[in-house]
Amino acid sequence: MPGARKRALGTPALGSGLALGYLSIIVLVPLAAVAAKAADGGWHHFWQVAWNPESRAALELTFELAGGVVAINAVTGTALAWTLVRDEFPGKRFVNTLIDLPFALPTIVAGLTLLALYGPTGGIGVDVAYTRWGVLMALLFVTLPFVVRTVQPVLIELDRDMEEAAASLGAGRFTVFRRIVFPHLLPALLSGVTLAFARAIGEFGAVILIAGNLPFKTEVASLYVFEHINSDDPTGASALAMLMLVISFGLLLAVGALRRWATRHDR
Amino acid sequence: MTARRGIRAFSLGYLAIILVAPVGLIFWRAFEHGIHPFWAAISNANAVHALKLTLEITAIVVPLNTAFGILCALAIVRHRIPGMGFVNALVDLPLALSPVVVGLALYLLYGRDGWFGHWLLGHGVQVLFALPSMVLATTFVSLPFVVREVVPVLREIGIQQEEAAATLGASAFTTFRRITLPAIRWAVSYGVVLTTARSVGEFGAVSIVSGGIAGRTQTLTQYVQASYENFDQTGAYAASVLLAMLAITTLLLMTVVKRGDRSS
The missing domain is CATH 1.20.5 (Single alpha-helices involved in coiled-coils or other helix-helix interfaces)
Known part of the structure; x- marks a missing residue:
């Protein structure tokens, strides 16, 4: 009944038009302004501005740290998800709620809490302030939920019959994990680490207090952009911001593709 | 084992x-050292102003993004307008994009030489280093949450009930109010909680566009940073604890909403 359908849905033009207009003003036009600023002097000029020793050092550090975040989260996130699904211990529901805390906690507070304990006044004999280790810790704090929250639902749905069958045929616990569990978790794990990677590339609030302002040492890409805005170099800031924008968009498309791949049998 | x-x-x-x-x-x-130093630290004029400003921005942003979120989710699921893949990616972008890029974008757009800033300043409207830019920045970063929660629910409920209501003579608005809205209310609530948490906690984008003047354009998260950098650790810890308590309240609300969703 096409007439009823149309009436039930309202006039598509009005609602969708409003939504698209809002999206344009809030998101699209501002980003276009960054692109325009970055492209101001042409392609050659863009690379000259985007690719100087300081920005290169910032990008290299950013990717190194994001790589570390991916590797560590893949292991700890899977272990946490496994503990929350397959293990029983007192306080499990509390721990499960706690996992989301980094999503809810303001990032500047995350950085400050890490400095309080692992900084110069922490009193436990370590000081990660103004070091790359400190920046890595801050990134691990804010990315903690991603892998847990993507892997956990898959682990809950996973049929245990297969694991029992494999075990009864003589497979060891590690073999069962490697051959049965891991392949099922892989798409979710990849989505989780990609999201964590994207977050690590762009994180700012959690790292600013810990990193200080040390070009070539702890200056990640977001800090580079921030410092170059402050020192009245919007062109330099825009060039790196444009690279970050392209990377973020690419990673989002990758997550979307992974999701479609993971659900390819359901459709 | x-x-x-x-x-x-x-x-x-x-x-x-x-x-x-x-x-x-x-x-x-x-x-x-007890509750008194904590209370003294968060009741000074700048801290109180920062808290008020944060709540003011949140009170503007959350209704805007909730209304937009529902409209946008309806547009994505129900009306297959062309270019939907691009719209989808655009909605998700604030989740993956660095807040400094957002701040820079608004800085360029509404600055003295910006596309909009030039005209607006000419007409006496100050956007940058004032409330409007802080609202715009916060709106950008907290935009996806309601959309992302509502889209899957809309997909799942389908359109049969809406069609039935329309066949029986209900107007589009009545159909939305009586059929669609009750079905998505838990998803909307969950999205609102997440939007609120993100708005209260926003730091990076706002710190670029606000100027961070104490007592004027400084939000609570910026107050934490400024206190820490001015060696006022007590002030920084007290404001952080206040923000952490808001975050914990958010977590509890999320659990309550999830439970409500399951029982309905």
């Missing part, structure tokens, strides 16, 4: 080192 114990010790140990111990410590630091 020693393997199970080992994995449990490993994962809970990691959680303790990265999350529980640091967050626990700032609560201890804020209250180690």
Whole structure:
């Protein structure tokens, strides 16, 4: 009944038009302004501005740290998800709620809490302030939920019959994990680490207090952009911001593709 | 099962080192000399102004993004307008994009030489270093949450009930109010909680566009940074604890909404 359908849905033009207009003003036009600023002097000029020793050092550090975040989260996130699904211990529901805390906690507070304990006044004999280790810790704090929250639902749905069958045929616990569990978790794990990677590339609030302002040492890409805005170099800031924008968009498309791949049998 | 114990010790140990111990410590630091220093630190004029400003921005942003979120989710699921893949990616972008890029974008657009800033300043409207730019920045970063929660629910409920209501003569608005809205109310609530948390906690984008003038354009998260950098650790810890308490309230609300969703 096409007439009823149309009436039930309202006039598509009005609602969708409003939504698209809002999206344009809030998101699209501002980003276009960054692109325009970055492209101001042409392609050659863009690379000259985007690719100087300081920005290169910032990008290299950013990717190194994001790589570390991916590797560590893949292991700890899977272990946490496994503990929350397959293990029983007192306080499990509390721990499960706690996992989301980094999503809810303001990032500047995350950085400050890490400095309080692992900084110069922490009193436990370590000081990660103004070091790359400190920046890595801050990134691990804010990315903690991603892998847990993507892997956990898959682990809950996973049929245990297969694991029992494999075990009864003589497979060891590690073999069962490697051959049965891991392949099922892989798409979710990849989505989780990609999201964590994207977050690590762009994180700012959690790292600013810990990193200080040390070009070539702890200056990640977001800090580079921030410092170059402050020192009245919007062109330099825009060039790196444009690279970050392209990377973020690419990673989002990758997550979307992974999701479609993971659900390819359901459709 | 020693393997199970080992994995449990490993994962809970990691959680303790990265999350529980640091967050626990700032609560201890804020209250180690009793409630009075904490109270004194958060009741000074600048801290109170910062809290008010944060709540004011949140009160503007959350209704805007909720209304937009529902409209946008309807547009994505129900009306297959061309270019939907691009719209979808655009909606998700604030989740993956660095807040400094957002701040820079608004800085360029509404600055003296910006596309909009030039005209607006000419007409006496100050956007940058004032409330409007802080609202725009916060709106950008908290935009996806309601959309992302509502889209899957709309997909799942289908359109049969809406069609039935329309066949029986209900107007589009009545159909939305009586059929669609009750079905998505938990998803909307969950999205609202997430939007609120993100708005209260916003730091990066706002700190670029606001100027961060104490007592004027400084939000609570910026107050934390400014206090810490001015060696006022008590002030920084106290404001952080206040924000952490808001975050914990958010977590509790999320649990309540999830439970409500399951029981309905």
